[in-house]
Amino acid sequence: MTTYLSGIGTVLALELRQRIRGVAWYVLLGVFVALVALITVLLWLSIGVSDGLGGFLFSGILFFVLLLGTLVAPALSGNAINGDRDAGTLATTQVTLLTTGQLVLGKFLAAWLTALAFLLVSLPFLLFAVVAGGVGPGTIAVSVLVLAVELGVIAAIGVGLSGILTRPLFSIVVTYLAVAALSIGTLIVFTLAGMATSSEARTTTFDVASVNEDVPLPEGVICSPPSVTTYTVPRFDYYWGVLAANPYVVLADSAAGQFDADDQPTDLFTATAVGVRQAQIAPDLDATFDYCTELREEGSAGGIDSGRFPSSREVFESTVPTWFVGLAIHVVLGAGALVWATARTRTPAARLPRGSRIA
């Protein structure tokens, strides 16, 4: 066991020294810190030191780390294995006592740690957000953990594809496409599918025809005959499951649940989660608006929104969380990519991909 781990450690150390170390890397981290600082200041200026500042800042920074992770991790991990083969260094490690599993795991850990560096350098800003207040300990723990796992998934997909596909440039591009499919593709599928599958909805309205002030209330109000309008509504409620696979939704949904006294979200996680979970609620296909009876019984026609539209908190609490399903899908994808890559890289090799050499 310890020899197995120390083998992984050797690969990890080699990867960190060989692939990642360099001035360009530190420049990138510096630019990232500058951007996070800018976001912090802008949020501070726009929200002001209020209850909301801490929550929005914290969630905003973590979303930004996820964005940067999805942009940078594929480039760092997407040629980990086939790049070494092209450089002629893969085979020299394969003839040693390292196993293929150690090689792949070491490369995966190196890519993951590299992505986590972004989280690490944003720590001071996260601390500032926590000090500003309004961020619960549960939110901190869960969101940071889920973000770390999501970055690991991207690293695993990158390293996995670099072992599955032969050409480094191609595997980097496919890694970007895979990450984009999860981040943007799910959103596009959700939107288009929801719009394509629309239902006929009917609204029946009873309006007040006339009011006879001289007659006591119920009888004094004369109702007009019902007016019926029909229209089509998109059925997003069939497809909300698609969004569960979106990494941003996973992160938001996992840490959501912060509301203020007016039941409004106090961070971006909760705001995003409410927006996404809204889709779980099926539209009312046969709504009746009886303003006339209302007036008869209560003496006033309450506005359309009087108690009819649920608050953010009610939406959130009446729907189901999806983040663990999405996270599980991601972890299975990442682990599957690593297992496949290990099988493809194993030596002595029986079949080689077309046009590739072992060394």
Add this chain to the structure above:
Amino acid sequence: MGEGIEVVGVSRSFSAVQAVRSVTLTAEPGSITALIGPNGSGKTTLLLMLATLLRPDAGHIRVAGHDPVRQPDEVRARMGWMPDILGSWASLPVRATLEIAGRMYRLPKSAARRRAEELLELVGLTELAAQPTRVLSRGQKQRLSLARALVHDPSVLLLDEPASGLDPAARVDLRVLLQRLAEDGRTVLVSSHVLAELDEMATSAVYLDAGVSVSAERIAASRAGLRPWRVRSLGADPAAADGADSTALADALRAVGVPAERISADHLGLLVGVRDEGDAAALLAALVTRGVAVSSFAPAFGELEQTFLDLHRGNRS
């Protein structure tokens, strides 16, 4: 120091290309075995199979007493492989490269560090130890690659074209080093198509031709033909091959009984077809007896090169 290499009837193809058709060879401990063949004859593919990287389609392989397919770890612990392409971790210093290679063979940290120092000394890279490997010249990279193959003190060494790109002095160093390694009882298998350098160090040779190892009989048969020997005498100016002196030497050759069709000339002088070494010795004695001032009398090609050329010629005809 353990068992050598044993290969029987091995073949390997890459989809349509049959890279190795049928190779049978043995390499004994304590010897340097040359693996000779033209480009594309399957040398690298064969070495990859010996080095546990490639699975043979058929046949039987033993390296240091173990099967590379079924017991790769046993083989890897005892076998050092130097590839023909010189990959190195570009931004890693030379010393760290060797240390990490040692760690990959499960050497403890301190042992890996010590071994790296020894190897730097052995291949003469101590002065460059702190440089990143990307600054090394081709010859220096080659020496680093050799050092990496030696990091776990293997009993079997597989070297794929180790001398290509080396200057003459470095080749001599390599030869001396390989001879020393073989004297320790290691099995050394060296592939090359540059035959002059192998000629001086190889104790035995295996010829590969289009993926087939050439049988001993075919080699013996190829040796039965005439071999060109180069003859020069004092006063015979090579620049004037058809000049008076050269003609004088040719006359002398004919006078001692060499048929005219066995004498030819090239830009370096005269070539005489000779059946074997006894024949050559007799010819030399006759020339000297006639008073010809012979200054040079030697085979025109090295032994390996000659066999290589004969086999190749025999193949085409």
